[in-house]
Amino acid sequence: MNMGTLLDIRNLYVYYRTTRGYIKAVDGVTFKLADHEIMSIVGESGSGKSTLAYALMRLHDPSQVYIRGKVIFNGTDLLSLNEEEMEKIRGSLISIVPQDPNTALNPVYPVGEQIAELFRYKQDLSPKEAKEISIKLMQRVGIPDAEKRYYDYPHQLSGGMKQRIAISIAIALKPKLIIADEPTSALDVTVQARILELLLEVVKEVGSSMLMITHDLGVAAEVSDKICVMYAGKVLEIAQKDEILRRPLHPYTRALLNVVPRFHKSEKRLFPIPGSVPNLLSPPPGCRFYPRCPYRSNTCTKKEPRLIEVLQDHWVACSMWSKLEEVDF
Amino acid sequence: MNETLRLLLKHKGGLIGLCIVLGSVITALLSNFITPYNPYDADLNRALQSPSIKYPLGTDEQGRDILSRIIYGSRFSLFIAFTSVAIGALIGIPIGLISGYYGGWMDYIVQRITDILLALPGIVLALALVAILGPGLMNLIIAIGIGFIPTYIRLTRGVTLQVKSMEYIVAAKMLGLSNFRIIFRHILPNILPPLTVQLTLHIGSAILGAAGLGFLGLGVQPPHPEWGAMIGTGRSYIFRAPHLVLFPGLALFLVVLGFNLLGSALQEILDPRLRRG
Numbered sequence: 001m002n003m004g005t006l007l008d009i010r011n012l013y014v015y016y017r018t019t020r021g022y023i024k025a026v027d028g029v030t031f032k033l034a035d036h037e038i039m040s041i042v043g044e045s046g047s048g049k050s051t052l053a054y055a056l057m058r059l060h061d062p063s064q065v066y067i068r069g070k071v072i073f074n075g076t077d078l079l080s081l082n083e084e085e086m087e088k089i090r091g092s093l094i095s096i097v098p099q100d101p102n103t104a105l106n107p108v109y110p111v112g113e114q115i116a117e118l119f120r121y122k123q124d125l126s127p128k129e130a131k132e133i134s135i136k137l138m139q140r141v142g143i144p145d146a147e148k149r150y151y152d153y154p155h156q157l158s159g160g161m162k163q164r165i166a167i168s169i170a171i172a173l174k175p176k177l178i179i180a181d182e183p184t185s186a187l188d189v190t191v192q193a194r195i196l197e198l199l200l201e202v203v204k205e206v207g208s209s210m211l212m213i214t215h216d217l218g219v220a221a222e223v224s225d226k227i228c229v230m231y232a233g234k235v236l237e238i239a240q241k242d243e244i245l246r247r248p249l250h251p252y253t254r255a256l257l258n259v260v261p262r263f264h265k266s267e268k269r270l271f272p273i274p275g276s277v278p279n280l281l282s283p284p285p286g287c288r289f290y291p292r293c294p295y296r297s298n299t300c301t302k303k304e305p306r307l308i309e310v311l312q313d314h315w316v317a318c319s320m321w322s323k324l325e326e327v328d329f
Numbered sequence: 330m331n332e333t334l335r336l337l338l339k340h341k342g343g344l345i346g347l348c349i350v351l352g353s354v355i356t357a358l359l360s361n362f363i364t365p366y367n368p369y370d371a372d373l374n375r376a377l378q379s380p381s382i383k384y385p386l387g388t389d390e391q392g393r394d395i396l397s398r399i400i401y402g403s404r405f406s407l408f409i410a411f412t413s414v415a416i417g418a419l420i421g422i423p424i425g426l427i428s429g430y431y432g433g434w435m436d437y438i439v440q441r442i443t444d445i446l447l448a449l450p451g452i453v454l455a456l457a458l459v460a461i462l463g464p465g466l467m468n469l470i471i472a473i474g475i476g477f478i479p480t481y482i483r484l485t486r487g488v489t490l491q492v493k494s495m496e497y498i499v500a501a502k503m504l505g506l507s508n509f510r511i512i513f514r515h516i517l518p519n520i521l522p523p524l525t526v527q528l529t530l531h532i533g534s535a536i537l538g539a540a541g542l543g544f545l546g547l548g549v550q551p552p553h554p555e556w557g558a559m560i561g562t563g564r565s566y567i568f569r570a571p572h573l574v575l576f577p578g579l580a581l582f583l584v585v586l587g588f589n590l591l592g593s594a595l596q597e598i599l600d601p602r603l604r605r606g
């Protein structure tokens with residue numbers, strides 16, 4: 001896979017200003033995403049993965065959030081653009097599949113019009129053309145009777161249908177990057193797999209890259225080329241999916257994999273991770289996973305481990321990684 | 330909207346209010362054709378007559394038919410009410426939307442000015458404005474309309490803040506829609522229900538306000554048959570001929586009641602938390 005870099009995030013810091021100090025939601029994140037690549041960002045709630053997505057879209061209110069770093073998308077630094085330039089990128093070049101389709105569609109407009117609005121407003125198509133394309137798109141994402149459903153209001157559709165509409169809105173203008181923010185966690189378990197499959201299909205059709213934000217390693221394993229593990233605002237490990245699943249080199253990744261039930265290792269019980277995500281107002285010194293880490297040593301509190309490429313294309317932020325490599329997973 | 334209408338027709342108070350409102354609007358529109366006499370036609374020979382078959386609501390101090398004057402007067406009341414509420418809403422709602430959507434220092438300044446305006450009772454503000462602008466129909470409308478602006482700003486800002494944080498508005502932003510479009514195409518339709526209620530209730534208070542100023546001689550000037558002015562001139566005869574005050578007062582009461590009934594019915598219907606089974 002020798003492809004261009006679509007997204008290059010360098011040392012991104014996103015701090016929320018509060019009266020008690022800064023909440024370090026994203027704290028020095030660096031990674032690259034190639035064209036057509038699908039990367040999952042995996043982490044517990046509070047790990048900063050959604051904040052990261054918001055920062056990419058520049059949706060934070062600058063008076064409440066401190067942002068530093070570089071987000072180079074398609075050759076331009078998104079953080080240096082003004083609001084007007086950013087508006088042109090949103091929806092056209094980067095789009096989001098929302099977490100909860102039940103609240104992400106405007107209740108007072110028919111769903112078809114909400115798709116068509118993009119074509120009319122961002123591409124200046126005539127109402128008729130916009131409607132035709134929208135109906136085709138609705139058929140593509142598997143909405144039966146699309147001509148009629150075009151006039152349905154969001155409350156008349158099921159959650160799965162609404163997410164199909166949301167997906168069609170996200171892919172409508174064939175963006176280069178699609179950010180999927182836990183696109184299935186608000187859905188019924190029975191439709192999750194189908195929605196995920198559909199999303200993957202259309203993303204490949206459109207030829208976009210995708211950032212899949214999820215707390216579900218199962219979802220990540222299913223859809224992604226690469227997996228990025230985040231914890232307390234930091235990236236702990238990035239590698240190709242097979243590599244990271246076969247040979248996780250960070251204790252946290254290992255712990256995460258241990259809480260996913262797997263069928264082929266039926267004798268193994270699940271091991272919950274003790275403790276909880278640290279307070280991001282005053283994170284622990286050194287490695288942030290230290291308080292919960294089974295492999296910790298004295299050096300871990302003294303120096304914060306940097307993300308380094310320990311093996312070919314396998315990045316880990318842990319000073320104990322070589323020990324883990326010896327321990328069989 | 331059909332659902333709203335259906336619920337409104339099932340709502341007792343709402344139905345009564347709707348009938349009164351529609352009745353008064355139709356009366357006002359047709360007033361040129363349905364008055365039994367010319368409302369301006371004075372004849373001192375028949376002054377201050379009590380209600381009779383010929384003059385169902387009696388005659389006033391200049392011998393003009395009171396029924397005709399009340400019917401004709403509904404035009405003034407309703408016209409003043411609708412236009413002044415329109416002025417208040419057309420200025421107040423956009424300011425409230427923008428103030429609530431953008432927030433920041435501009436919002437702060439707008440809200441402090443609104444605080445000051447809200448601290449003044451509407452009638453006092455209107456009195457002061459009429460004193461500055463002088464009496465007359467247009468000035469009256471402006472004076473009453475300006476009094477409504479702060480209420481619309483405050484109300485619109487409040488509901489805008491609520492809707493602004495909804496995910497579908499964030500989603501619209503993520504799709505790269507302009508702020509202008511988000512404000513007027515995505516937020517505005519979602520806050521219409523509470524605004525509709527306020528509009529309806531304001532019509533009632535505008536009618537009252539106009540009548541109050543008319544009563545004080547600062548509104549519509551005699552000989553025009555505005556209800557407040559009619560009560561104002563009739564009050565000198567309140568012991569000899571109480572119908573001069575009674576009937577315009579009743580008309581005023583009925584129409585304001587109608588708008589208020591309709592308004593509170595709409596409030597119950599449009600706010601599901603208040604909806605009764």
